[in-house]
Amino acid sequence: MVKIFQVFALAIISFGLSIFSWILFSGNLDTSFHKSIASDIILNPPSIAIPQTLFGMHIKNLQRAPKILENIGCLRVFVPWLEIEEKNNQWNFSTLDNYVELAQESGLEVLFVFNDTPKWAAARPYEVSEFPEHPGAGSEPKDMQEWRDYVRTIATRYQGKIQSYQVWNEANNIKDYSGSIEKLVEMAKNAYEVLKSVDPKIQVVSPGPLVGFELKGNEKYLSLGGMDWLDNYFAQGGAKYTDVVGPHFYNNDLNPEGRLLLVNQVKTIMQKYGLQDKPLWDTESNFGNYNNPKLETEEINGYIARSHILYWASGVSRFYWYAWDLDSFDGEDSLRILEADNLNLSSTGDVYKRVGNLLVGNQLEFCKNDVNQIWICKLTNNVSDKWMVWNSKDNFSFKVPQDWEINSIVSLSGQKTQLPADRMMTVGQSPLFFE
Secondary structure (H helix, E strand, O other): OOEEEEOOOOOOOOOOOOHHHHOOOOOOOOOOOOOOOOOOOOOOOOOOEOOHHHEEEEOOOHHHOOOOOOOOOEEEEOOOHHHHOOEOOEOOOHHHHHHHHHHHHHOOEEEEEEOOOOHHHEOOOOOOOOOOOOOOOOOOEOOHHHHHHHHHHHHHHOOOOOOEEEEOEOOOEOOOOOOOHHHHHHHHHHHHHHHHHHOOOOEEEOOEOEOOOOOOOOOOOEOOOHHHHHHHHHHOOHHHHOOEEOOEOOOOOOOHHHHHHHHHHHHHHHHHOOOOOOOEEEEEEOOOOOOOOOOOHHHHHHHHHHHHHHHHHHOEEEEEEOOOOOOOOOOOHHHOOEOOOOOOEOHHHHHHHHHHHHHOOOEEEEEEEOOOOEEEEEEEOOOOEEEEEEEOOOOEEEEOOOOOOOOOEEOOOOOEEOOOOOOEEEEOOOOEEEO
């Protein structure tokens, strides 16, 4: 049913990653989170143009990547330590070299993830890990000097080519990291010292816990709920070795607007430890998991547009989408940027590219919503203004304000239409751009 709502003024307004173990979680979300937006969340977008680096990406298999990556600003690279240095001081840089070369040719910044201890260096070399063929991978190293040597080797080889380093992936996932928070803080301290000695401009990113899941019901998979883990990590000294806060915002609330509540809680933790002025990145996520009904392609496309603009509005300056070439994620082929042939962009990939073209280079003046969950975001540049409008629940009839000087309406599919004489448009979960 189409509801009626009129706006009369603007003021009314590689290995896989651990996501494959995450989809087995019971799905318990922090009970304070829900789909509606809390009234105390303030969206205060930066007073700069949206950069291309808002659009980050993972590529699982380089053979599926084009020679040049377009409409992407940064690349998160995950090549395990156990692959790079399978035996002590025996190095294989080929995979990482290829990732870095792709990034260089495409003009992308690189975020590299330190993860997966080789068996020879592990404190618990026979412990079951995320990868059955690699016991001990989730363990901290038994000798911090071996860790420092590894970090220094990587940082020196790729100086000026890798700009950011993340100290471990999903560290509250027991199989991904089985050590204590105290030990990971020690690893972060050593990595921080080495990285800064190689290049003071390097950014050190915090570990990426799954902040959308609490411990209750997930004891088999998590050492601690994501928010509690992040709080404890900073409390035990991790804040001193953090240039960027980089959690994973996966959660079972499939609504991008619901993630603002997660962002708000992470920012509260950052404030508690004096990190409020540090950048906040979503270093890995997407939407959907097996506990929820299959997401249709149109829903995913709407989520791509809404999540990027809402992240920017809420102070999340990078969103690394997982993944460019995601294999079937419990049937969620709509999450793929590529078609199943791994050659051509999917419809989702087309939308990802189009959203980047519509947002990048524009300054976001504001994003506002009302009690009916109709959202209006105003974008501006030196030439013109545009508005992005959607409803997070239903289809609404929306009257375009008279003071919006627009020539056309663009859908996420790229279709352009003219504004009707009565200025009435139906808006739903897939945003429309009025420009």
